[in-house]
Amino acid sequence: YWSHVPAAPPDSILGIASLYRKDPEKNKLNLSVGAYRDDHGNPTVLRVVRKVEQEPASDHEYIPMAGIPSFCQAAAELILGGKAKSIIEKRVVTVQSLSGTGALRVGAEFLYQFYHPTATTEKPHVYIPRPSWGNHRKVFQSAGLKVAEYRYFDSSTCDVDGKGLIEDLKNIPCHSIIVLHACAHNPTGADPSEELWKQILQVVIQKHHLVFFDSAYQGFASGDLEKDAFAVRMFEQSGIEMLVAQSFAKNMGLYGERVGALSFVCKDSSVVSCVQSQLETIIRSMYSSPPANGARIASRILNDPVLLGEWKQELLEMSGRIQEMRKMLYEELVSRKTPGNWSHITKQIGMFSFTGLNVEQVRYLREKYHIYMTEDGRASMAGLSRETVSMFADGIHDAVVQ
Numbered sequence: 271y272w273s274h275v276p277a278a279p280p281d282s283i284l285g286i287a288s289l290y291r292k293d294p295e296k297n298k299l300n301l302s303v304g305a306y307r308d309d310h311g312n313p314t315v316l317r318v319v320r321k322v323e324q325e326p327a328s329d330h331e332y333i334p335m336a337g338i339p340s341f342c343q344a345a346a347e348l349i350l351g352g353k354a355k356s357i358i359e360k361r362v363v364t365v366q367s368l369s370g371t372g373a374l375r376v377g378a379e380f381l382y383q384f385y386h387p388t389a390t391t392e393k394p395h396v397y398i399p400r401p402s403w404g405n406h407r408k409v410f411q412s413a414g415l416k417v418a419e420y421r422y423f424d425s426s427t428c429d430v431d432g433k434g435l436i437e438d439l440k441n442i443p444c445h446s447i448i449v450l451h452a453c454a455h456n457p458t459g460a461d462p463s464e465e466l467w468k469q470i471l472q473v474v475i476q477k478h479h480l481v482f483f484d485s486a487y488q489g490f491a492s493g494d495l496e497k498d499a500f501a502v503r504m505f506e507q508s509g510i511e512m513l514v515a516q517s518f519a520k521n522m523g524l525y526g527e528r529v530g531a532l533s534f535v536c537k538d539s540s541v542v543s544c545v546q547s548q549l550e551t552i553i554r555s556m557y558s559s560p561p562a563n564g565a566r567i568a569s570r571i572l573n574d575p576v577l578l579g580e581w582k583q584e585l586l587e588m589s590g591r592i593q594e595m596r597k598m599l600y601e602e603l604v605s606r607k608t609p610g611n612w613s614h615i616t617k618q619i620g621m622f623s624f625t626g627l628n629v630e631q632v633r634y635l636r637e638k639y640h641i642y643m644t645e646d647g648r649a650s651m652a653g654l655s656r657e658t659v660s661m662f663a664d665g666i667h668d669a670v671v672q
């Protein structure tokens with residue numbers, strides 16, 4: 271039956287990780303995958319997570335299709351703010367999801383089935399930033415939606431192309447679906463300024479676009495959960511309808527547990543029960559109900575003031591270490607007089623830096639130095655340590671001058 275099936279192209283990120291695993295070199299360095307590592311390059315389990323894991327699970331029964339209610343409520347409050355008008359007015363529907371990817375996928379499915387803003391037959395397209403997280407396109411296309419891009423990044427300044435972005439959002443059809451990275455844009459590490467966020471909101475309102483926020487790094491960018499929710503909260507306060515996907519993979523280090531949430535901020539509480547019931551129908555046919563363990567851990571942390579405080583402290587430690595790595599890398603390049611301006615390395619935020627290295631330079635680093643990063647020049651700053659940062663700077667210097 272399957273002889274006609276062609277091999278699928280490897281995932282651009284996971285494909286590099288697999289090359290890394292196959293490399294026999296001892297002093298190799300993996301900067302391709304977005305997972306936090308400690309200063310010795312090891313995976314980290316948060317102390318607060320370890321603590322909650324000591325508590326015995328009550329049972330292993332199924333949890334509801336929409337997930338654990340106390341988790342869903344706390345997740346919505348975390349991103350929208352506990353005093354958000356939409357929450358107080360009971361206009362928010364939140365379902366637990368299979369991490370951020372699952373939230374996007376269930377949201378995409380719902381949009382495919384129910385988002386018909388105009389009488390025309392042409393369905394609105396989903397606009398993602400150029401560049402964006404590699405999986406965005408596939409997730410929305412799998413749900414049957416058409417995906418296009420808006421300008422986001424200016425490679426000459428290694429910063430957000432604010433003018434291009436606003437122009438594109440103005441020129442695309444009204445009622446388009448706009449995917450916005452809530453903070454710590456992946457892969458560029460470049461976020462809109464507060465002023466630019468305000469302009470984006472204005473265009474969204476003028477053009478009646480539907481915003482789908484993707485929040486995969488709350489608390490991981492600045493170390494401050496509130497600050498990292500700034501854009502989402504400003505949009506919520508404007509009263510528009512929107513969707514928000516949340517991941518607890520990075521900020522709680524619960525990568526493999528698949529803990530996430532999908533929230534619909536609706537105009538009116540009267541639509542809430544129907545939206546919730548359709549989301550449950552989608553979930554039922556996809557995977558019936560979400561996993562319990564990770565969401566139980568997250569719910570304990572989010573709903574207990576002491577544990578919450580401990581989590582915030584660890585977020586500061588993780589984001590602080592990443593910022594230190596950025597500073598060290600920048601200084602190492604400056605001290606080597608590596609040609610080019612490297613100030614974007616410390617200016618960019620979150621887990622990644624878009625180094626500006628081109629594909630040949632990335633390959634050179636891989637072949638000569640056994641340093642692995644994605645071919646678009648993205649490097650995980652969280653994968654660097656005090657011991658490896660000079661090796662990376664040596665590699666970059668050599669790749670740039672050769």
Ligand code: PMP
Pocket residue numbers: 304368369370371372403451456484486516517518519525530
């Ligand atoms: N969105 C963005 C922008 C991401 O970077 C990621 C993680 N790489 C995700 C969503 C989803 O990740 P996960 O499904 O592991 O939560």
